Amino acid sequence: MSAMAGLYAGNVRAVLERGFKVIGNQNWVILVSGFFEPVFYLLAMGFGLGGLVGEVTGPDGRPMSYLSFIAPALLATSAMNGAIYDSTWNVFFKMKFARIYEAMLSTSLGPLDVAAGEIAMALFRGFLYACGFLGVMTALGVVTSWWALAMVPVALLIALGFAAVGMAVTSWFSTFQQMELINIVLLPMFMFSATLFPIDIYPQAVQWFIQAMPLWHGVELMRQLSIGAFGAMTAVHLGYFLVMSVAGVAFCTIRLRALFLR
Amino acid sequence: MPVIEARGLVKSYGDLNAVDGIDFEVAGGESFGLLGPNGAGKSTTMRMIGGTSLRSAGTLTVLGLDPETHGPEVRANLGVIPQQDNLDSELRCRDNLITYGRYFGLPRSHLEQRADALLEFAQLTEKANDKVDNLSGGMKRRLTIARGLINEPRILLLDEPTTGLDPQARHILWDRLFRLKEEGVTLVVTTHFMDEAEQLCDRLVVMDHGRIVAEGSPAQLIRQYSTREVLEVRFGSERNAAVVEQLDGIAERLEVLPDRILLYAADGEATLDRVTSLGLQPLTSLVRRSSLEDVFLRLTGRSLID
Numbered sequence: 001m002s003a004m005a006g007l008y009a010g011n012v013r014a015v016l017e018r019g020f021k022v023i024g025n026q027n028w029v030i031l032v033s034g035f036f037e038p039v040f041y042l043l044a045m046g047f048g049l050g051g052l053v054g055e056v057t058g059p060d061g062r063p064m065s066y067l068s069f070i071a072p073a074l075l076a077t078s079a080m081n082g083a084i085y086d087s088t089w090n091v092f093f094k095m096k097f098a099r100i101y102e103a104m105l106s107t108s109l110g111p112l113d114v115a116a117g118e119i120a121m122a123l124f125r126g127f128l129y130a131c132g133f134l135g136v137m138t139a140l141g142v143v144t145s146w147w148a149l150a151m152v153p154v155a156l157l158i159a160l161g162f163a164a165v166g167m168a169v170t171s172w173f174s175t176f177q178q179m180e181l182i183n184i185v186l187l188p189m190f191m192f193s194a195t196l197f198p199i200d201i202y203p204q205a206v207q208w209f210i211q212a213m214p215l216w217h218g219v220e221l222m223r224q225l226s227i228g229a230f231g232a233m234t235a236v237h238l239g240y241f242l243v244m245s246v247a248g249v250a251f252c253t254i255r256l257r258a259l260f261l262r
Numbered sequence: 263m264p265v266i267e268a269r270g271l272v273k274s275y276g277d278l279n280a281v282d283g284i285d286f287e288v289a290g291g292e293s294f295g296l297l298g299p300n301g302a303g304k305s306t307t308m309r310m311i312g313g314t315s316l317r318s319a320g321t322l323t324v325l326g327l328d329p330e331t332h333g334p335e336v337r338a339n340l341g342v343i344p345q346q347d348n349l350d351s352e353l354r355c356r357d358n359l360i361t362y363g364r365y366f367g368l369p370r371s372h373l374e375q376r377a378d379a380l381l382e383f384a385q386l387t388e389k390a391n392d393k394v395d396n397l398s399g400g401m402k403r404r405l406t407i408a409r410g411l412i413n414e415p416r417i418l419l420l421d422e423p424t425t426g427l428d429p430q431a432r433h434i435l436w437d438r439l440f441r442l443k444e445e446g447v448t449l450v451v452t453t454h455f456m457d458e459a460e461q462l463c464d465r466l467v468v469m470d471h472g473r474i475v476a477e478g479s480p481a482q483l484i485r486q487y488s489t490r491e492v493l494e495v496r497f498g499s500e501r502n503a504a505v506v507e508q509l510d511g512i513a514e515r516l517e518v519l520p521d522r523i524l525l526y527a528a529d530g531e532a533t534l535d536r537v538t539s540l541g542l543q544p545l546t547s548l549v550r551r552s553s554l555e556d557v558f559l560r561l562t563g564r565s566l567i568d
Contacts, residue, residue, distance in 0.1 A: 009334040014364040021361060022352040099348035105314055106342035107365035107413070108334040261333075262315050 007257060008112040015104065015117025019124070034085060034125070035132045038078040042136065045070055045196060056198060059220070060229035068142040072222035073195035075133045075151060076158055080186070080215060082129040083159035086122035087166035088182050092173060101260065111256035119163045119249065126159030127152070137226075145228030154225060154238075158218040161241045164248025171255040189215045214244055263326075265290045265417055265448050266311060270320035273306050273472075280306045282472030283320065290416070293449040295459045295466030297554070299562065303472040304452035305345060308421050311450070312342055325416065338366055341410030341447075345421040347402045349394045355405055356381060356390040363412040376412060383438065384408040400431030407438065417448045424458055436461050456554040470562045480554055487560045488552035489514050491530035495537060495544035496522045505542055512536045517559055526556070 046067035058064035094100040104114050130152050137143050166182070173179055193215040199207055210216050221237040224230050264287035273281040281303040288294040296304045309315035310322060313329030313336050322329060329336040350358050359377035360370065368376075381387045384404040389397060397405065403423065410418060423439070424432040439462060443449055451462050459466055460480045468476040468483070476483055493513070497505050499521060506518055513525035513533050527533040530549030537544065 009367070011365065011367050014361075014367065017364055018350070018353070018361050021357060025352065025354075098351060099344075099346070100350055102344065103348040103350065103362070104365055106312055106337060106340075106344070107362065108338045108367060109365045110334055260314060262309075 007110045007253065009108050009110045010113070011109055012113050012116045012120065014109065015114055016120055019117065019121040034082055035078075035129050037081065038074040038129075038133060039136055042067070042071055042074050042133075042140075046140075049196075058227060058229070059224045059231070060227060064227070065142070067140065068144075068226070069223070070196055071137045071140070071142045072151065072226040073193075073219040075130060075137065075155060076215065076218035076222045077190050077195060078129045078133050079126045079155035079158045080162045080190075080218065082126040083122045083163035084166045084182065084186060086125050087119065087163040088170045089179065090122075091118060091167050091170050092179055095170070095259075096174065101256075105260045111260055112253050115167065115249070115252050115256050119160065119167060119252070122163035122167075123156055123159050126163070127156055130155030130159075143226060145226065147225045147228035151222055151225045154218075154221055157238075157241045157245065158214075161214060161244035161248060164245055164252050168248060168252040168255045171252075171259055189213055193219050195219050214240065217241065263290075264288055266294075266322075266324050266450070268307075268320065268322050271307070271310065271317055271322055272319035273303070273310060273315060274318045279318075279472050281310070281317075284467075284469070284472070284474045286467055286474065286477070288417075288448060288450060290448055291443075291446050293443050293451065293462055293464045295463030296450070296452040296469060297454070297456075297459050297466050297558070298452075298469035299454060302469040304469055305421055307469075308342075308419050308450070308452060311419060312337060312340055338413060339416045341407075341413065341415035341418040343407055343410045343418065343420045343423060345425065347406045349402060349406060349409070351394045354391050354393060355386060355397070358394060358405065359409050359412050362409045366413045368413065373412065376414075380408040380411055383411075383441075385434070398431075400427050400434065403427060403431070403435060404438065407435070411442070415447065417450060418442060420449060420451045422453055423451065424453075424455065432458070456558065459554055468558060468561055475561045476557070483554060483557045484552050486557075488556040489526040490528045490552060491526075491533075492550055492552050492556055493525040493527060493530040493533045493537070494522050494546075494548040494550070495525065495534075496546045497542070497544055508540055508542065509537065512540075515560075517556075524556070524559070526552070 050066035053066040055063040056066055056069045058069065101114055105111065134143070134148065134151055193210055193213055199210060199216070202210065217237040217240040220233065224234055266288040268284060268286050271281055271284050272279060284307070296307060298304050306315060310317050311324055311329060313333035316330055324336045325339055327336050350361065353361055356377050359380055360373045363373035363376065364370065381390050384407065386401060386405055386408070389401065394402065394405070407423070420439070424435055427435065439449060449462065453459050463480065465479050466477070466483070467474045476487065478486065496502070502518065502523055506516065506523065509516060509523065509525065513527040515526040517524040517526070525533050534547055534549060
């Protein structure tokens with residue numbers, strides 16, 4: 001308990017209230033715009049490229065349409081993007097320019113209340129995107145299993161992992177140039193994590209590298225859920241995000257403490 | 263029993279001691295000033311009181327608690343007014359107060375009434391539903407102070423409350439702070455404005471390089487470290503240095519500033535007569551009462567805002 005002294009006041013709720021108030025005031029457009037990006041990818045790639053590609057091998061070894069192949073991957077990406085947007089750019093702005101956290105921490109709130117509240121807001125965004133995207137997938141007929149409903153909580157788990165790590169990493173950045181590094185990591189991760197084509201086109205060494213990245217685990221897990229076909233790797237994918245989330249939250253709290261309790 | 267008590271308080275960043283072993287006490291209901299140039303350690307001291315900066319050595323209690331281990335409890339009784347406004351620009355004025363109150367865990371129904379009363383106190387009732395960005399500098403400052411009062415704090419920490427405000431806005435603000443003091447709120451004010459310190463503070467300490475170099479009421483400090491009057495003479499920037507030698511001995515003490523010479527004496531007019539009887543004709547001359555500015559020059563050897 002002494003390690004927590006001064007860190008946590010048990011009032012995450014007030015941080016959430018602020019987040020929802022702000023969304024209610026002005027951010028609906030931004031909130032919705034993030035949802036469309038993966039939908040556009042899905043339509044352009046799925047229908048456009050899908051016509052050229054034809055069928056690919058699904059997680060259960062049977063052929064599936066290209067649209068069905070990329071849709072779950074884009075859902076995983078969407079959860080990642082929603083969480084990252086809130087936990088990096090938004091956090092950066094509030095930390096460096098709006099000084100929102102400085103104000104919060106001159107009240108009864110502790111750094112852990114603030115971190116938990118902000119991560120939860122990022123999850124809320126990830127949740128909205130996931131629900132919306134799942135709706136689009138269902139409408140397009142690429143969902144073939146009730147397991148697909150589990151894609152929503154799994155999207156939250158993916159969002160949690162990315163939000164916590166994203167926020168902790170952001171705490172080191174002080175300029176916009178440094179913030180660009182986030183995009184330099186995220187864009188290739190999206191392009192090459194077996195999102196748009198199967199991983200076995202890569203040489204073995206590259207495959208290992210990609211398998212060490214978080215998004216690949218999210219993509220594979222989502223793909224399995226979309227048709228309800230699981231394997232031994234399912235637990236590994238889940239475990240990856242559990243560890244990433246726990247480590248990320250711990251890391252984040254340490255960083256906030258270092259930043260605000262100087 | 264003092265509401266704030268510091269003993270041997272030290273804050274170091276690497277080799278630099280931003281606060282270098284200070285002792286002070288603040289009594290309940292008192293208006294206490296921390297005076298000093300930029301970098302003297304005032305803001306660092308304020309942050310340690312709020313528990314958002316961890317001390318390197320010494321002891322510190324606020325309302326009997328250690329702010330480091332009881333941060334949330336200590337801050338529940340503090341109102342913090344930072345040097346730079348950090349209002350929430352994504353919320354409207356009234357919501358800024360209510361949301362901030364929620365951070366203290368106070369119930370919304372209570373906060374709605376309290377917010378309206380504070381908007382009135384800050385003379386911002388008409389601005390309740392305006393965006394923060396549309397407020398003037400003085401209004402933002404008053405809103406920040408209103409926000410700092412939402413939890414009915416026993417101690418208000420004001421870090422350079424009127425920096426950047428025009429004279430009218432400063433006077434409105436001082437008036438509001440006076441009313442709080444009358445209600446028994448303890449004020450801790452940092453400033454590098456002497457007139458502000460004289461207006462607001464019952465007692466103050468002068469800090470320089472992280473240490474306390476003097477302590478007392480404004481009047482006591484002036485009596486102790488300065489003369490009753492000061493004669494300011496200007497001979498033009500080139501000649502100032504040249505005439506200093508001739509002026510030696512005609513006042514208790516001399517202070518040569520880049521643009522003028524200050525002569526400290528009990529009787530300023532008599533000193534001016536002596537200057538002119540030496541055959542010196544200053545371009546301008548001014549006799550005034552000693553102020554805290556003079557105390558500060560004496561103690562730190564430089565003007566305040568450097």
